[in-house]
Amino acid sequence: MTSIAKPKILHKGLRRNGLGLTMRDYEGGMSTLCAGCGHDSVTAAIVQAFFELDIPPHRAAKVSGIGCSSKTPAYFLGASHGFNAVHGRMPSIATGASAANRELYIIGVSGDGDSLSIGLGQFAHAVRRNLNMLYIIENNGVYGLTKGQFSASADIGAKAKKGEENRQPPIDPVQMALALGGTFVARSFSGDKEQLVPLIKAGLLHKGFALIDVLSPCVTFNDHEASTKSYAYTRTHRSTAVEADFVPARAAIQTSYAEGEIVDVELHDGSRVRLRKVSKDYDPGNRGAALDYIRSRHRAGEIVTGLLYIDESEPHFHVMNGTTQTPLASLSYESLCPGSAALEALQRRFR
Amino acid sequence: MSQDRVNDFVIKLANVNGTGSASANSLLMRSIFRMGVPVSGKNFFPSNIQGLPTWYEIRVNEKGRLARSGNVDVMVAMNAQTYLQDLHEVTPGGVLLYDSTWPRDKLLSRPDVTILGVPLARMCNEHFANARTRVLMKNMAYVGALTALLDIEREVVEELVRETFARKPAAIDANLQALDLGFRYAREHFDCPLPTRVERRNLTAGKIMIDGNTATALGCVYAGATVGAWYPITPSTSVMDAFKSFCERFRVDPETGERRYCVIQAEDELAAIGIVLGATWNGARAFTPTSGPGLSLMQEFLGFAYFTELPAVVIDVQRVGPSTGMPTRTQQADILAAAYASHGDTRHVLLFPADPRECFELTVTAFDLADRLQTPVIVMSDLDLGMNDWMCDELTWDDGYRPDRGKVLGAEELEQAKSFFRYLDVDGDGIPYRTYPGVHPKGSYFVRGSGHNKYGLYTENARDYQELVDRLLEKWRTAARLVPAPVVRTHPEADGLGIVAVGSSDPAVVEAIERLAEEGIHVDYCRIRAFPFGEEVERFLETHERVLVVEQNRDAQLKSLLTLETRCPKERLEPVLSYGGLPIDCNGIVDAVKRVRLAGVAA
């Protein structure tokens, strides 16, 4: 996790958010990724989303695994706590963190290697738990950090830089999350900030597990002609099913959209995600149909992006576990220890 | 058989797994305990749910010698499959009780063993209508026969029946009837009581019978742990079962039903320890119970926790390895794997409880040490201690106890601080200060398993890295001063011979020492309770010419650890090993002491 401190240059007239903070307050150290790496654009989108949501940086916790993608938490939210776990095991750290402090905004950043190979099990179980977190996979089809081996998201027929062809079918985190009962499933592209920033905001405020699979090209190992995860390929093969706009709680409701094309989904804090259907026959509230649609478009060589599925009604991790509203880590010891009289009484059955 | 064996014998019950014998056997044991006579019960069960042979061994000993004895004075042979083997095991002069519903071949007897047949199945079939009841009640019927034969007070047994089935009145009746069937049959057909029998004493006041896993779970509750993560594995499973049931009793809001705890059944042990670390990072007390295979899976994260300095409490209820090994048999064979878990220069604090009371107390200590030292602490229990009922002193609790959360900076301290750096050794004891997420903007830092310097920043600089890991070594030295001291027992006439042991070997060692003393041979004993070993262990090793290291594994792992981590020359240490999977008995220790003394004389 190399990072270099950024020089503090204060621009005059810098925009301030509701907390009086500037965008700079949400940045982190200087990135040491390759110039042009998709991951850096995702970092920028995260910074913007947190800034615009007025989230106090110290209330956010960044978690990641290992990989170029997993390094990025060092490059955003420098004033937040961060946790760079071991390879593929970030979801378990996030689970423990959420169990201990349910009030945190947990943002996880992972890679396709980190989440779909070594960490596939933990990823799947975090979805099942409906853990309250935003989980971003920066998906580039390769292991960037170990120099360009195929990852499990590589498409059949995709070629590595040195010409080797992948013959195994890809694992698609979006389809997996849908199949596993994921309650917020989205896909986006690092090169499309307009789409990505609202998705990050909505994902952060979603109560439950929010997955955003972000196609994030690796310029060094997977941006060549025969790659299906390059900038050029992604731009030309991308189709959007549903665009999501984020409407903060305090904003007035606009109703100028034509009926049938707009769906407003209310998030727990009163803000809304406004879904604009780009594809007429797509329904982001129908899990089975969403899966079918994504699959059939994939067969046709298209990558479907947007907020593909959302359900605010499913119980999240803490509801399922019946945990108290107060974060467990903040409970007083007195409320946890039954005391000597109880110990004495319960030992009757051992006599 | 002519010899009187009052309050000093072993009953072994051979059953078929899944026939409901466990509760009857435990009732039998507890009846003796309630008559004031020290007793222990050891379960030798198969890794199976139904159908395989299973044994339960009850040692009755008014001197309080409760290790496995190796003898069988009364055998209850309820399993036709193992009958021959069971008969063979009876100590000459002993008694064998079997179900005489079916005639037994003459060959299946021994002239030096008194064979008593009770038609258990026939009596129960005649008496009970329901098929399952007939099977279950055979167990209570033999308890009834033993009650008469061993002179156990019938009222005590009956009272226990009523308590045990308090919520199922129908079961009380059936059990009392079955008890009566066996009792009357024995009275009518045999000379009751046998010379081998129980006599009331007053030796169990202030004691309880409890298994180590339940006591460990209580330790977690009383230490204030709120997050428990686990993946089921024998023999640790009952730790979490017990934790859950205590929490349901003590930590659920009666009005809202909200829980002040969170138990997470993880997808595997890698996740279980990850969940623990995520929770302790955020200031909760968290733990994971596991056993050998799980400990192996936790290695990477344990090294991570050591290096990033996060607390964690791991309960390792050891079983027989390597690999899957024998999941329902006991060993102390994870010592080295736990002490040095994970790649790179890592060392972990280990605690070794020797009875359920210590499981309770040392588990609380484990949480305090983990927080104080900001590092994983592994409680080294084992199957014998964890799953069997041991007699021990009642658990007591000091209501003045408050958890030692170690060096944590809160919002106010951070507000006043000029700056905060996670890994600075401010106090010179090798322990830095930590903060929890969400508390204060100034407290933020990055937990990273990659190279970091004392400011918490990424580094690949040789000097900065070395400075950090050297400071960890300083912390290790601090740990050696903080961990529980050994329990040392010396005798003025011991001539330079000492025994060192850990954990559940204790009763066997103590019995060996007492038996040797009866022969005029005296040895000193140092029961180690923690790793790092500390000065008192060093001193014991230094002051004894010859030290027998008693442990339950093949490779003398404790001895290896002592040679690596103390100043003691390895020639001074002599291993005494027991590793077949049954709890250690005192015989091998007694023999080893005698052997070493002879060799000493010859030299």
Ligand SMILES: Cc1ncc(C[n+]2csc(CCOP(=O)(O)OP(=O)(O)O)c2C)c(N)n1
């Ligand atoms: C247990 C373990 N095995 C292997 C590695 C080596 N390793 C580091 S990053 C990585 C792959 C990362 O790929 P991905 O998650 O796709 O991240 P990217 O670099 O492509 O962003 C591997 C295999 C490791 N750190 N830990």
Ligand code: SF4
């Ligand atoms: S190797 Fe690829 S993924 Fe890694 S920083 Fe460079 S461009 Fe990004």
Ligand SMILES: [Mg+2]
């Ligand atoms: Mg990748």
